[in-house]
Amino acid sequence: MSKSTQRIIKEKQGQFKPIVYICAPFSGDTTFNTNQAIQYAKFAYEKGAIPLTPHLLFPFLDDASLADRQSALFMDKILLGKCQEVWVFGETITNGMNGELEISKKRRQLIRYFSTECVEVEKCN
Known part of the structure; x- marks a missing residue:
């Protein structure tokens, strides 16, 4: 976390909420992976x-379409x-x-x- 983010947290005394990027598998079983992302x-x-x-932002894009997948990525x-942190879920890194x-x-x-059970671990893979 950057020093400026730490300063904001301290100044706001708990009012600050970091934006965290949810990083998890999507391709493959997209229905299951979307439910996991939720x-x-x-x-x-x-x-x-x-x-x-x-996973939840672009339901109009088709993961099976290379052009749509590239646009989504x-x-x-x-x-x-735009995020302060990245939270990686699961044992598989796609x-x-x-x-x-x-x-x-x-x-x-x-x-x-x-x-996948939302228990923090040292590092996956």
């Missing part, structure tokens, strides 16, 4: 964060820049997630890892 977003919300969950990376994590590392965003 649970992860709920968990983040219950922990006092504002979840930004890309592009938009996801833009939205990622190609799309890997790209998001590389960007997060370059931006020095706080990355936290969680199991």
Whole structure:
């Protein structure tokens, strides 16, 4: 977390809620993965964060379409820049997630890892 974010949290004394990017598998079984993402977003919300969950933002795009998938990944990376933290869920890191994590590392965003049961772990993979 950046020093400016830490300062805001201290000044607001608990009023600040970080925007967290929910990073989890989507491709493959998109229905199951979307339902999982809903649970992860709920968990983040219950922990006092504002979840930004890309799985839920673009239902009009077809993951089976290469053009739509590329558009979604592009938009996801833009939205990622608006977040203070990235929360990674599950043991599997997909190609799309890997790209998001590389960007997060370059931006020095706080990355936290969680199991599919929403238990924080050291690091997946």
